[in-house]
Amino acid sequence: MNSVWGSAAAAAIMLAVPASANDLFGGVYRHDLLLFTKDIHEGGADFEFGYRWNHLFTTGPIRGLQPYVVGSVNSRGGTDFAAAGLGYKIGHRLYIRPGLGIAIHDGPHRRYDSAGIRTDLGSRVVFEPELALGFRVAPRIGVEASFTHLSHAQIFSQQNPGIDNLGVRVNLKL
Template identity: 40%
Template sequence: MRQIPAIVASILGGVLFILPARANEVFIGVYDQGVDTPFSLDVADQGGVAMQLGYRFDPIETVLDIEPYLIASINTVGDASFAGIGISRRFDLGPVYLRPGVGFVIQDQSGEQLDPITQDRIDLGSQVLFEPEIALGTDLSEQVSLEASWSHISHARLFNSEQNPGVDLIGIRLNLKL
């Protein structure tokens, strides 16, 4: 199961070369994984740096102008990596913009893991996780933008567990319009 993000990242990389030029942008990011925030418990077995690669499609012209995206996140120390799909929306606020999003991802770690002292679960509880995120960005040029980004992965207590540790990732990503 640990091969899922690597396989999806490979597919995503191939898709970048064959999709028509009407696709909106690609993004690449570097994240600190396992940051302690109010949205997650201290997940003792998560840490390291995560490298993210994504592909954001042109907005679907509706009232919301949502932008579908593909994402792959590879953890550099062997902790949870994931890949999935989602939607986001850009809100221009003068010289900066806000981009909230939500997705579903599949992560590559399974099995119940317990903290040896507290006996609390420290695994992510499910292979399928929600992935809400928010970014604050600015355009560096017509083609390039830079974002400070927060992402959270968890099962929101909907899948097979009363406990929901979750993992927060905070980092930066560079977007390149195609």
């Protein structure tokens, strides 16, 4: 039932947004990989949907910065999050898209595994760096392999296992 609501919300956004160079994107991610993080004992898939605005600046060295918002829902009731940040697309047909955002999540405030080790993220607010490698398959459609990391870099507490997510997303230029 959640996928029906997600599809309906995406369609409503597409109809409500005027035509421009903005992007609507969505994808499926593997939740809680152990690339740069500790095991927080979550799993499943994440379904992400987001919106990326046109470039902030049209001239100068940072002319390609694009603000974005993204929401992610975990299929097994694990940590969901919403983030806002800035991304930068390097390249045209084949491209790299780094980004950095601030996220708020609904993961548990305190959680311990069976060995008594804390597995919560240590702060409700975390950074959301991401990196995507993409390919424009049509003038308005791109496909990306995307990596997202959630962590606060031990700024807000010593507790900081983080979450890594890896997946595929599709971008639709509006």
